[in-house]
Amino acid sequence: SKDAAANLSKKDLIEYLFRPSFSTAEKVTDISGRGVGLDVVKTKIETLGGTVEVETETGRGSRFYIRLPLTLAIIQALLVMIGEEKYAIQLSSVHKIINITPDDIKTVQKQEVVMYRNSVIPIVRLREVLEVPGGSDADQKVMTLVIVKKGERLTGFIVDRIIGQQEIVQKSLGKYLAGTRVITSATILGDGNVALILDVNALAN
Numbered sequence: 175s176k177d178a179a180a181n182l183s184k185k186d187l188i189e190y191l192f193r194p195s196f197s198t199a200e201k202v203t204d205i206s207g208r209g210v211g212l213d214v215v216k217t218k219i220e221t222l223g224g225t226v227e228v229e230t231e232t233g234r235g236s237r238f239y240i241r242l243p244l245t246l247a248i249i250q251a252l253l254v255m256i257g258e259e260k261y262a263i264q265l266s267s268v269h270k271i272i273n274i275t276p277d278d279i280k281t282v283q284k285q286e287v288v289m290y291r292n293s294v295i296p297i298v299r300l301r302e303v304l305e306v307p308g309g310s311d312a313d314q315k316v317m318t319l320v321i322v323k324k325g326e327r328l329t330g331f332i333v334d335r336i337i338g339q340q341e342i343v344q345k346s347l348g349k350y351l352a353g354t355r356v357i358t359s360a361t362i363l364g365d366g367n368v369a370l371i372l373d374v375n376a377l378a379n
Contacts, residue, residue, distance in 0.1 A: 188228045192216040247344045251361070253337035253369060254320065257306035260369040262342060262361060263331070267374045269323040271336060273316050288330060290321065297330040298377055303356065322374050329378040344371060 182190075194213045219226050224242035250265040270290075278288050279297065287294045297319065300306075319330040342361040347354060358373045 184230070188230065191228065192226075249342060249344060251340055251342045251371065252320065253340055253363075254318075254333040255335040255337060256300050256304060256333055257308050259304075259306060260337065260363065260367060261300070261304075261333075262340075262369045262371045263320060263322065263374065264371070265339060267322045267324065268320060269328060270321040272319050272321065274319050274330075275316055276314075288319070290328065290330070293328065295321065295328040295330055296378075297332060299332050300372075300377070301332070301334070303377065322378065324375060324378055327378065329374075331372075331377065342369070342371075 192212045192215075216226050219240060219242070224240065226241075227239040228236055229239070230236040251262040252265050252268050254261050254263065272290070274288055279286050280288070282294065286297050286299075288297055289295075314334075318333050318336060320333055320336075321328055321330050340363075342363070344359040345361060346359055347357065356373050356376045357370045359371045361369050361371060363369055
């Protein structure tokens with residue numbers, strides 16, 4: 175009733191915004207008037223363990239605060255370019271970054287290797303493994319080699335370019351991509367682009 179509405183506090187009035195079937199529209203259209211917008215928003219946020227709050231001031235407007243838990247892992251990563259795509263390598267796995275030439279690469283028992291500090295280490299051409307289109311490592315006179323270390327084992331990954339070090343938030347690939355062998359997860363970069371995070375162990379094997 176009008177009397178009941180007049181006695182509602184500001185907090186109670188705001189709660190009405192999120193109730194199912196509540197709408198401020200005067201008539202129902204294809205895009206409004208059915209009262210499902212903010213109800214769906216609040217339900218989804220609470221499903222994720224978050225909250226939504228509203229501050230409003232007559233004549234000035236309203237502000238919505240959405241708070242979500244940051245439950246994803248934050249890691250330091252080395253961002254690299256392979257073709258036209260950005261990829262991330264966990265920085266704790268990176269041992270050294272060096273430049274090599276095609277003449278530095280030898281083949282031992284069908285495995286390409288390079289000499290590094292008097293040791294023979296296998297190399298992986300990420301462009302080929304990831305099936306990145308366009309160009310070829312063979313076209314480059316100088317190549318960038320990211321040497322990663324797992325235990326006592328060293329492996330070199332050929333990349334096109336180093337972007338730099340960055341703190342990133344890992345995001346699950348979801349159940350549909352969970353079986354991807356050489357990718358562990360993904361991250362959304364500051365520019366809005368997505369970078370896939372490489373599985374160093376799988377690539378080294």
